[in-house]
Amino acid sequence: MNFIRERAAKDGMQEAETIGETVERNGVTFVTATVSHDRGTPQVVRLANRLDGPVWPPRLGDETAPAWTDGTWEARVGPDQALGVGYATPAPPLADGGPLSVVSVTRATRDGGTSPEAVLASLDDWSPPSDALDR
Amino acid sequence: MILAVCGGKGGVGKSTLALNLACELDAVAVDADLATPDLPRGRGPDLHDVLAGRAAPLEAVESVDGIDLLPCSRSLAGARAADLTELPKALELVDRQFGRVVVDCPAGLARDVGYQIHGADAVVLVTTPDRAALLNAVRTRHLAGELDTPVASVVVNRATSDEDREIAARAEGELGATTTLVPRREPLAESFRAGTPLRDHDPDCGALTAFETLTERIEESERQITEDAEPA
Numbered sequence: 001m002n003f004i005r006e007r008a009a010k011d012g013m014q015e016a017e018t019i020g021e022t023v024e025r026n027g028v029t030f031v032t033a034t035v036s037h038d039r040g041t042p043q044v045v046r047l048a049n050r051l052d053g054p055v056w057p058p059r060l061g062d063e064t065a066p067a068w069t070d071g072t073w074e075a076r077v078g079p080d081q082a083l084g085v086g087y088a089t090p091a092p093p094l095a096d097g098g099p100l101s102v103v104s105v106t107r108a109t110r111d112g113g114t115s116p117e118a119v120l121a122s123l124d125d126w127s128p129p130s131d132a133l134d135r
Numbered sequence: 136m137i138l139a140v141c142g143g144k145g146g147v148g149k150s151t152l153a154l155n156l157a158c159e160l161d162a163v164a165v166d167a168d169l170a171t172p173d174l175p176r177g178r179g180p181d182l183h184d185v186l187a188g189r190a191a192p193l194e195a196v197e198s199v200d201g202i203d204l205l206p207c208s209r210s211l212a213g214a215r216a217a218d219l220t221e222l223p224k225a226l227e228l229v230d231r232q233f234g235r236v237v238v239d240c241p242a243g244l245a246r247d248v249g250y251q252i253h254g255a256d257a258v259v260l261v262t263t264p265d266r267a268a269l270l271n272a273v274r275t276r277h278l279a280g281e282l283d284t285p286v287a288s289v290v291v292n293r294a295t296s297d298e299d300r301e302i303a304a305r306a307e308g309e310l311g312a313t314t315t316l317v318p319r320r321e322p323l324a325e326s327f328r329a330g331t332p333l334r335d336h337d338p339d340c341g342a343l344t345a346f347e348t349l350t351e352r353i354e355e356s357e358r359q360i361t362e363d364a365e366p367a
Contacts, residue, residue, distance in 0.1 A: 040136045116253050119281045126247040128170035128214035
């Protein structure tokens with residue numbers, strides 16, 4: 001069993017934290033973790049499996065847990081909330097670091113639309129005006 | 136919560152409002168007007184140093200006359216060396232430490248303001264009751280919408296007549312956020328020239344009531360914004 005704590009930042013923007021553990025049993029690694037962040041507004045957090053094998057996400061009957069798509073977990077995490085994440089994989093635990101990496105943390109919005117990066121790129125270049133002289 | 140005080144047009148009283156809001160909300164005031172800063176100067180490292188990687192954001196926060204301030208200096212070289220993309224991270228670090236940040240944004244709608252609005256959790260739009268300022272406020276509101284940053288509240292500054300009250304009511308409908316009218320008062324202008332919040336300068340000034348109303352409305356918006364984005 002190994003206890004892991006991962007903090008990650010993407011694009012120098014916002015951070016999220018996963019705290020969890022891995023247990024290996026009969027050649028299967030079980031990962032359990034909680035995800036949280038310290039922003040004041042809800043964030044969409046994406047996590048990726050770092051272990052070298054397929055993700056076996058939780059299933060209920062025929063339905064796979066909706067947060068998982070192709071080895072990537074994505075969900076809204078509210079302020080002061082710690083959300084549980086769990087999955088299994090045939091890959092062994094990593095010797096260095098946790099099984100989950102934080103891919104991105106972005107502010108949760110109610111709908112899609114243009115990405116902030118595209119909007120920022122469309123704005124006029126900023127440069128200090130020439131009359132802003134040292135005083 | 137990070138609040139960006141912006142409005143597009145220069146000279147509408149953004150910095151005066153930012154300083155007073157920081158005082159009322161017990162927040163850190165960040166002077167993000169990189170080329171023409173207006174908030175009181177500091178003595179230590181400033182925002183230019185932070186955005187050039189020469190100082191950590193928390194190192195640059197200092198207490199000036201009882202206000203927590205991340206100042207900016209009037210240095211063209213400093214402004215040129217500043218990396219805007221570092222701003223959101225710097226704001227976030229200060230927010231995490233102090234719990235609330237009020238960002239005094241420059242005029243205009245170029246990329247510097249874009250990064251400030253993007254890095255904020257909500258914006259406070261400031262305008263005066265004239266056509267040019269109101270149009271700029273609408274444009275700023277549009278940009279904030281594109282960047283998914285909600286408008287916490289609107290301020291119509293330097294109101295002098297009953298007609299301004301009507302303009303504020305229309306601005307409220309147009310901009311989609313509670314609008315507070317701040318009357319033109321000489322002590323307010325004086326207090327800002329002295330670099331002090333109105334509460335410390337002249338606690339009996341009528342404009343202070345407007346700031347108190349505004350503070351309540353912003354706090355209410357903050358609760359609303361947090362709830363709105365809550366998972367269903």
